[in-house]
Amino acid sequence: MKLIVGLGNPGDEYIDTRHNIGFQVIDQIAKTNNIKINQNKFDSLIYVNEDFILMKPMTFMNLSGEAVKKVMDFYKISHKNILVVCDELDIKVGQAKIKLSTSSGGHNGIKSIIENLNTSEFYRLKIGIGRPKTKSESISKYVLNKFDEKQKNIIQKVIDQATDAIMSYIYNDINYVINNFNKKG
Known part of the structure; x- marks a missing residue:
């Protein structure tokens, strides 16, 4: 069984913010596959079937x-079968990549997962949000802002590609998915 985790913050004020790109991908997977993510368990909204969560x-x-630790323990999921979808400051808007990383890269959601699982060996699908255009804008403010109109169209294409990649990951070897997805940039 594979666990697909979309990172974000709950609450209407965070909808469509850069930091909630993980939630947006999970929502797109649900929409594309006519799935309802409506189980409120383990401090999460989840959908479970025999192949994936x-x-x-x-x-x-x-x-x-x-x-993540609660779901992983309850369903006995190996850390090698976890894919976390998150925003990434060091990737340009419109780009994304899947990788197995060894650090949090400064992302607090990833840092929390590493600390709770006692391992950094899980896959990340990092979606580029770019960095603030000016040095005066704080990172925390930037990630909690929404994409501008031009970026929204670009991000939707990335979300669609990420959805396809994740559905492929559920039923294929991760290396196959990485090779195909990362080539698209």
Whole structure:
């Protein structure tokens, strides 16, 4: 069984913000596959079937690992079968990549998952949100802002590609998915 975790923050004020791109991908997977993510368990909204779990932690970003650990333990999922979808400052808007990383890269949601699972060996689908255009804008403010109109169209294409990649990951070897998805840029 595969666990697909979309990172974000609960609450209407965070809908469509850069930091909630993980939630947006999970929502797109649900929409594309006519799935309802409506089980409220393990401090998360989840959907479970025999092949995969879709998960949106409701613990706020910095505590995401607590919810992931609960789902992982209950369903006895190996860390090697976890794919976390998150925003990435160091990737340009319109780009994304899947990788197995060894650090949080400064992302507090990933840091929380690493701390709670006691391993950094799980896959990340990192979606580029770019960096602020000016040095005066704080990172925390930037990630909690929404994409501009031009970026929304670009991001929707990335979300669609990420959805396809995740559905492929559920039924294929991760290396096959990485090779195909990362080539698209």
